[in-house]
Amino acid sequence: MLELHGLSVTYGKHRALDGVSLYTKxxxxxxxxxxxxxxxxxxxxxxxxxxxxxxxGAMSMNGEGLLGLPPHKVVxxxxxxxxxxxxxxxxxxxxxxxxxxxxxxxxxxxAQANYDRLIGLFPKLAERAGQTVRTMSGGEQQMxxxxxxxxxxxxxxxxxxxxxxxxxxxxxELFQNLKAVRxxxxxxxxxxxxxxxxxxxxxxxxxxxxxxxxxxxxxxVLRSDPAVQAAYLGGG
Ligand code: ATP
Numbered sequence: 451m452l453e454l455h456g457l458s459v460t461y462g463k464h465r466a467l468d469g470v471s472l473y474t475k476x477x478x479x480x481x482x483x484x485x486x487x488x489x490x491x492x493x494x495x496x497x498x499x500x501x502x503x504x505x506x507g508a509m510s511m512n513g514e515g516l517l518g519l520p521p522h523k524v525v526x527x528x529x530x531x532x533x534x535x536x537x538x539x540x541x542x543x544x545x546x547x548x549x550x551x552x553x554x555x556x557x558x559x560x561a562q563a564n565y566d567r568l569i570g571l572f573p574k575l576a577e578r579a580g581q582t583v584r585t586m587s588g589g590e591q592q593m594x595x596x597x598x599x600x601x602x603x604x605x606x607x608x609x610x611x612x613x614x615x616x617x618x619x620x621x622x623e624l625f626q627n628l629k630a631v632r633x634x635x636x637x638x639x640x641x642x643x644x645x646x647x648x649x650x651x652x653x654x655x656x657x658x659x660x661x662x663x664x665x666x667x668x669x670x671v672l673r674s675d676p677a678v679q680a681a682y683l684g685g686g
Contacts, residue, residue, distance in 0.1 A: 451473055451637075452497070453589045454508070455471050455507060455512075456470070456504070456507040456508050457470040459661075460479065460503055460504045465661060466661050468661045470489075470658070470663055472656050474637045476635055476636060477632060478654065481641075481645075481655065482640070484657065486533040491641060494610050495641070496529075497639075498529070499519050499521040511606070525554045525604070526554050528605035530606070531609075531610070532592075532607065532608065532612065534610040538595050540582070540584040543580070543581060546596050548575070549561065549565070552557050552603075554602045557601060570628075572597060575593060577591065596609070604636060606637040608637050608638075608639050609628075621647055625648070628651055632651075655667060657672075
């Protein structure tokens with residue numbers, strides 16, 4: 451289980467997060483909803499060890515502390531981030547990108563088994579194994595980015611705005627794929643502007659406003675709440 455207790459982040463004098471507490475268990479999808487600038491990316495970056503601000507509070511994975519660890523150590527603890535904007539290597543093939551994801555020690559030994567499991571889950575990646583990523587559609591590139599993170603053999607997968615720039619059709623396909631990831635036993639912590647889609651697949655959600663958690667609720671409860679609908683679902 452990934453747990454945060456009283457996580458606060460400041461960028462210079464600006465306090466971006468103020469005492470954020472949340473958790474994600476394996477086998478569940480958790481979404482963080484919030485307006486632009488609420489601090490959603492800062493939560494994921496802090497966990498991943500790539501936040502440029504001053505981070506305080508407690509963060510742990512299965513009881514082991516994460517605060518202050520460099521990014522590769524966080525990955526070794528089983529927490530992988532798919533950053534906003536994907537971060538794939540455009541000039542490499544799909545297979546090369548995926549294999550780069552298997553670099554952490556926890557993944558090296560089982561790289562082939564992880565690869566086989568991944569392409570079992572996403573057969574399209576296997577069909578495109580030799581293709582240069584640059585020539586793929588936005589949705590396909592997003593799947594490569596997710597696949598690469600999964601090659602690190604994570605327990606919890608974190609995704610920052612995965613549907614950004616994707617068509618509604620590709621976004622729906624992507625979210626169906628995330629359900630498959632959950633069914634494979636991973637936990638997912640998701641930051642997403644598309645509240646309708648994300649609440650549609652999530653088990654639980656947190657509302658983040660001005661760096662503070664306002665509410666934590668089951669996703670279906672949030673989806674049918676008029677206040678949430680007005681704020682995040684365009685009124686319907
Ligand atoms: P969005 O949905 O627009 O991406 P967000 O909820 O992910 O927003 P963050 O990117 O976490 O928000 O930013 C939270 C606040 O921290 C914002 O006010 C932002 O301007 C500020 N911030 C983020 N990164 C930095 C940084 N590297 N230096 C200074 N301020 C930053």
